[in-house]
Amino acid sequence: xxxxxxxxxxxxxxxxxxxxxxxxxxxxxxxxxxxxxxxxxxxxxxxxxxxxxxxxxxxxxxxxxxxxxxxxxxxxxxxxxxxxxxxxxxxxxxxxxxxxxxxxxxxxxxxxxxxxxxxxxxxxxxxxxxxxxxxxxxxxxxxxxxxxxxxxxxxxxxxxxxxxxxxxxxxxxxxxxxxxxxxxxxxxxxxxxxxxxxxxxxxxxxxxxxxxxxxxxxxxxxxxxxxxxxxxxxxxxxxxxxxxxxxxxxxxxxxxxxxxxxxxxxxxxxxxxxx
Numbered sequence: 001x002x003x004x005x006x007x008x009x010x011x012x013x014x015x016x017x018x019x020x021x022x023x024x025x026x027x028x029x030x031x032x033x034x035x036x037x038x039x040x041x042x043x044x045x046x047x048x049x050x051x052x053x054x055x056x057x058x059x060x061x062x063x064x065x066x067x068x069x070x071x072x073x074x075x076x077x078x079x080x081x082x083x084x085x086x087x088x089x090x091x092x093x094x095x096x097x098x099x100x101x102x103x104x105x106x107x108x109x110x111x112x113x114x115x116x117x118x119x120x121x122x123x124x125x126x127x128x129x130x131x132x133x134x135x136x137x138x139x140x141x142x143x144x145x146x147x148x149x150x151x152x153x154x155x156x157x158x159x160x161x162x163x164x165x166x167x168x169x170x171x172x173x174x175x176x177x178x179x180x181x182x183x184x185x186x187x188x189x190x191x192x193x194x195x196x197x198x199x200x201x202x203x204x205x206x207x208x209x210x211x212x213x214x215x216x217x218x219x220x221x222x223x224x225x226x227x228x229x230x231x232x233x234x235x236x237x238x239x240x241x242x243x244x245x246x247x248x249x250x251x252x253x254x255x256x257x258x259x260x261x262x263x264x265x266x267x268x269x270x271x272x273x274x275x
Contacts, residue, residue: 120242131220132171151181189215
């Protein structure tokens with residue numbers, strides 16, 4: 001399966017400062033494409049066992065932000081440890097740490113990515129949509145947020161794929177990654193300051209030309225960069241689907257359609273559960 005990598009993916013998968021010691025200390029190989037998982041469902045475990053694993057990890061790596069510990073059915077019962085916005089795996093005695101992705105060899109599913117999409121969901125009610133470029137296609141009944149960098153080639157590819165996606169309202173947060181594209185922030189401000197932001201955004205990705213203005217109107221670029229940082233968005237493009245799940249990369253239209261449909265179903269389930 002072809003992977004649609006978002007820009008800055010190397011930074012996205014590089015261990016954060018808090019978990020870098022895990023990689024240095026254990027230097028274990030990534031499980032990607034190698035580990036066979038029995039099922040993606042968490043396995044039952046005693047609360048005391050989970051607490052013991054969490055305590056042991058905290059003692060070995062002081063200051064680590066451990067959000068949760070869950071027992072899995074992977075490889076006889078590995079424990080999933082949620083560090084910051086990513087997952088690592090360990091045994092019951094925390095003697096070994098595995099950094100990488102677990103794949104189901106039967107379905108070719110990245111179970112780690114699938115799990116992260118669920119546990120790192122973003123609450124739509126916390127998104128300041130008024131700071132985004134809004135575009136309605138067709139009836140606009142479906143919804144999607146995109147964090148995008150004007151100079152990101154993968155963002156351009158995603159825009160091309162979106163041309164065949166209908167019945168959706170997109171909210172694009174301008175998210176220039178300064179260290180990669182130092183001129184993207186200026187272009188983003190000029191696009192925002194145009195009379196028709198959605199049109200200017202589309203035309204930029206076709207012609208490469210920005211609107212003829214100084215980009216000095218009140219604009220949200222600094223705020224949307226801060227928003228992305230707060231949500232731990234580190235690569236572009238990154239999408240937030242209807243259920244709040246995070247999907248990085250310029251997915252082909254067919255895969256994006258499938259992901260959107262799945263997210264719409266999940267969003268309805270989540271809404272029903274709250275009633």
